[in-house]
Amino acid sequence: MLSQDQINDFQRDGYLVIPQFASPEEIAALRSQADNLLTCFDPSILNSVFSTTDQKKTSDTYFLDSASSIGYFWEEKARDPHGNLLKPKEKSINKIGHALHDLDPVYRSFSRSTKFHSLLRSLGFSRPLPVQSMLIFKQPDIGGEVVPHQDATFLTTEPLSVVGLWLALEDANTENSCLWTLPGSHVTMPTSRRMVRRNKDNANGTITPNNQNQNENVSIEFIGEAIQGYTIDDFVPVQVPAGSLVLLHGQNLHMSKANTSPHSRYAYTMHVVEGGKGCRWLEDNWLQRRGDFPFEPIYDDDIDET
Numbered sequence: 001m002l003s004q005d006q007i008n009d010f011q012r013d014g015y016l017v018i019p020q021f022a023s024p025e026e027i028a029a030l031r032s033q034a035d036n037l038l039t040c041f042d043p044s045i046l047n048s049v050f051s052t053t054d055q056k057k058t059s060d061t062y063f064l065d066s067a068s069s070i071g072y073f074w075e076e077k078a079r080d081p082h083g084n085l086l087k088p089k090e091k092s093i094n095k096i097g098h099a100l101h102d103l104d105p106v107y108r109s110f111s112r113s114t115k116f117h118s119l120l121r122s123l124g125f126s127r128p129l130p131v132q133s134m135l136i137f138k139q140p141d142i143g144g145e146v147v148p149h150q151d152a153t154f155l156t157t158e159p160l161s162v163v164g165l166w167l168a169l170e171d172a173n174t175e176n177s178c179l180w181t182l183p184g185s186h187v188t189m190p191t192s193r194r195m196v197r198r199n200k201d202n203a204n205g206t207i208t209p210n211n212q213n214q215n216e217n218v219s220i221e222f223i224g225e226a227i228q229g230y231t232i233d234d235f236v237p238v239q240v241p242a243g244s245l246v247l248l249h250g251q252n253l254h255m256s257k258a259n260t261s262p263h264s265r266y267a268y269t270m271h272v273v274e275g276g277k278g279c280r281w282l283e284d285n286w287l288q289r290r291g292d293f294p295f296e297p298i299y300d301d302d303i304d305e306t
């Protein structure tokens with residue numbers, strides 16, 4: 001449970017560091033499973049996705065399908081112009097997502113632990129609903145930058161409710177590319193830009209139904225204005241040891257720089273929205289689950305306290 005002081009800090013800054021959220025044993029298990037996932041995947045499948053003649057269409061579909069699966073995504077600098085890997089496959093993956101919290105037994109168990117549930121309830125969630133999860137590796141030497149963004153651009157409810165839960169699986173510092181956030185931006189810079197899905201067959205962009213089988217006809221586009229009125233100098237680094245959890249308000253502006261150090265920076269992130277109180281997941285969010293694979297609340301017995 002968060003203290004009132006912690007809740008006040010989160011409401012003021014739009015982010016909050018919770019030290020020692022995960023135990024060393026939990027971190028070791030999560031880290032080990034992350035390495036298993038990297039070791040076990042078949043890069044030839046991924047190469048076929050990202051090396052076809054119609055690469056954008058195929059990779060867009062792979063990305064959209066990852067809402068209901070465990071997908072792998074290359075680091076941009078991991079391959080040469082012909083698609084050949086320049087490093088071992090385990091050092092070439094940027095991220096894995098987006099349904100680890102449902103489909104991977106180790107991450108499912110951790111993501112649905114009492115500590116997450118209590119934390120989210122103390123933040124005011126009635127029915128915390130995880131919608132996506134990612135393992136982000138920030139690989140040594142080639143870990144790509146993540147430009148300033150707000151998570152509500154990608155995961156929208158009405159009213160807005162998304163919160164990011166960012167867990168350091170390794171020590172994160174300015175050398176290996178920790179998170180940087182802009183304190184107070186969740187108040188001063190309301191999200192005006194959204195990434196949405198559109199049906200390619202309709203010039204007016206009919207919203208695609210909540211059905212993964214439709215992903216082949218879907219394109220992704222941004223609508224609205226990008227946030228302006230800040231400089232990179234406004235951001236502060238969030239340097240934390242492994243096991244720390246960083247809570248991020250959905251409108252908090254955050255980023256991370258490229259990792260040019262010889263050290264990786266593993267992190268596990270999960271995004272949660274309100275699944276009760278009449279809160280509505282928007283049909284044009286990029287992330288839509290297959291009809292037979294709906295979102296599950298953290299606890300089955302959570303009731304909607306509308």
Ligand code: FE2
Nearest residue numbers: 149150151254
């Ligand atoms: Fe983010």
